[in-house]
Amino acid sequence: MSRRSALLELAILGLLHESPLHGYELRKRLNATLGAFRALSFGTLYPCLRELVTRGWIAENTETTSLPESRTAATGSGSRRARIVYELTADGKDQFQLMLSQTGPAAWEDDTFNVHFAFFARTEADVRLRILEGRRSRLEERLDSFRSSAAQRRERLDHYTTELQRHGLESAEREVRWVTELIETERSTTPATAPTPAPTTAAAVTPPDNHQAT
Amino acid sequence: MSRRSALLELAILGLLHESPLHGYELRKRLNATLGAFRALSFGTLYPCLRELVTRGWIAENTETTSLPESRTAATGSGSRRARIVYELTADGKDQFQLMLSQTGPAAWEDDTFNVHFAFFARTEADVRLRILEGRRSRLEERLDSFRSSAAQRRERLDHYTTELQRHGLESAEREVRWVTELIETERSTTPATAPTPAPTTAAAVTPPDNHQAT
DNA sequence: ACCAGATATATCGAGCCGATATATCTGGGG
DNA sequence: CCCCAGATATATCGGCTCGATATATCTGGT
Incomplete structure (x- = not known):
């Protein structure tokens, strides 16, 4: 079970949740939008994308911009050449929601917190x-x-x-x-539908501390 | 040419500049005092120490605490067993000063800045x-x-x-x-001169061949 | 006396980073 | 018009780091 940085996988699935993207653009958003991954290497990103494909969580669509022999200078969107666009599958959406619901000690560490927080709208x-x-x-x-x-x-x-x-x-x-x-x-x-058995407000939040000494 | 994380080497030389330390204590200070190295692995630290020894920048003194059969409870420092204590050599001091004078773009990046700043008293x-x-x-x-x-x-x-x-x-x-x-x-x-005084001797500023002290 | 935990050193595999290679498209200058 | 520099885009490789694990000693609690 290659852990392969579950954080990176979560971030990729989350970004692809909004729209399909190719690797280069994905890397830019990983750097800009999330707080982590300041200088993610392609040597990390592309193998990770390939593994996500083999797991069936994302699909690889080769963008065959059939643009004819003409230069197509008119289209300002500029489809440059055949790019590999990755798209989230139905299984990938399920996996993303599953990962978001994981509240392990890995969710609030320095590196991981920002990524989890960035997807709070779907949590x-x-x-x-x-x-x-x-x-x-x-x-x-x-x-x-x-x-x-x-x-x-x-x-x-x-x-x-x-x-x-x-x-x-x-x-x-x-x-x-x-x-x-x-x-x-x-x-x-949010209404007080807290499943935690802490009715009184003075309960000092009872943080879900790591009860498991790693 | 194994660069071997020049930052870690700088941090080690800087910490050993104050006093000789063994690996375990060195790792704790790397985590606490400097801002970087939140969870430095021993699998990183010990090979790095060995290489610094082979380069002659630090010396390896096996702490043969000949402490007799008595418990030596008086010494609060607590020499538990034979520990490997690393000590900065004269060449190591020169190398440390050389590294500190390097003002390349590597000195003010996120990870590196804190370490360089922590040694400003000797810069x-x-x-x-x-x-x-x-x-x-x-x-x-x-x-x-x-x-x-x-x-x-x-x-x-x-x-x-x-x-x-x-x-x-x-x-x-x-x-x-x-x-x-x-x-x-x-x-x-600092209008023109006068580097900030170090707590000890004032010979800390670029001694070309100064092989003594401590 | 025993066990749990801190102290202390060491090693190994999985996987990440930085450098590098390749190829296409865009923009500017000669 | 062409070439070069730079951005876009994908890909690979070696060295190194991380996390887990092993071993051993010392300390403190019961």
């Missing part, structure tokens, strides 16, 4: 809330370890390292506030 | 300023491409993706302000 409300709360727990956990380790070696670091730590801490605190606002928005816009 | 003032300005240019360049692409597809994105973009944009803007403040501080505190 169920309770899953959205669980991922946001997991993300906040993860951030606060890191904040705690940062602050405790900072207290230990007060005067050991020079000015620049201290400044680096301070900026990192501040960024993490800002993201906590951002996620908290998102959680409150989720709670106010 | 010359003009190099510091060049790296900070390069970092700011890089961030503003990304901000421009973000904003222009956001203008193109105004109403195409859903609420969540828009929110993700907005948060990313805001974070980048905050980092630009942070870097700008750092640049102004550099300009005001």
Whole structure:
């Protein structure tokens, strides 16, 4: 079972959910729209696309722009040459929804969170809330370890390292506030149909912490 | 010519510049102190250490804590068993200073900037300023491409993706302000000379053949 | 005394990144 | 008009990194 970066597979299926795309354009959107994949290599993308085809989740349509011998300068859309356009299949849509409903610890880590969040419009409300709360727990956990380790070696670091730590801490605190606002928005816009047994609002969110020590 | 992640080599040399360390502790500091290397694998660290040894930049001292049959409970440092302690050599110090003076485009990218910044106390003032300005240019360049692409597809994105973009944009803007403040501080505190003092000896700035100290 | 967990070093396969190759289309200059 | 530079587009390869795993010692709890 080649894991093959389930995150990349999820991102590809999600982008193809909107419209069929060819590899080059897919890579650009992976870099731009999602927060991850800053410089995804074609040596990663194309093998992944091929595997998704063999699994039947996407289909490969060779774009035979039969454009005749004329230059077709009129069409500004510019179909340049035969491109391989990938399209989501029915099985691919099912798999995408299945992946979105997975709320494992992999959903709120640094790299994965942005991708999951970008597809929240197609994610169920309770899953959205669980991922946001997991993300906040993860951030606060890191904040705690940062602050405790900072207290230990007060005067050991020079000015620049201290400044680096301070900026990192501040960024993490800002993201906590951002996620908290998102959680409150989720709670106010969705009725209280929470399946979690936490009726009281003061239940301190009960984050779905990883009960499984990896 | 195995480049072997010059960034990791720089970070190791920089951390060993302060005190000799063994692999396990080195990995913890790589995760905690620097911003990069969130989960560096031992399968990456140990081969890198071995190569640094073969290049003569660090030395491998098997810590034969001859600690007698007594428990040595007094020493809080706790030498548990024979550990391999790596120590920076004179050539390693030269190499570290050489790497720090490299102001290539590799110094202000996302991953590399934090590491270079963490060692600014041992970097010359003009190099510091060049790296900070390069970092700011890089961030503003990304901000421009973000904003222009956001203008193109105004109403195409859903609420969540828009929110993700907005948060990313805001974070980048905050980092630009942070870097700008750092640049102004550099300009005001270093009128012409005087590198920032290191806590120890002042011989830290480019010694050509200085083979002693520590 | 025992077991769980932290400390510490080491190795291996799967798969990712960066460089590189190939080919077509577009735009600018001589 | 042609050629070159650059963007578009697909593809491959080797070196290296990651995650899992193995081994061994020390510490702390019961």
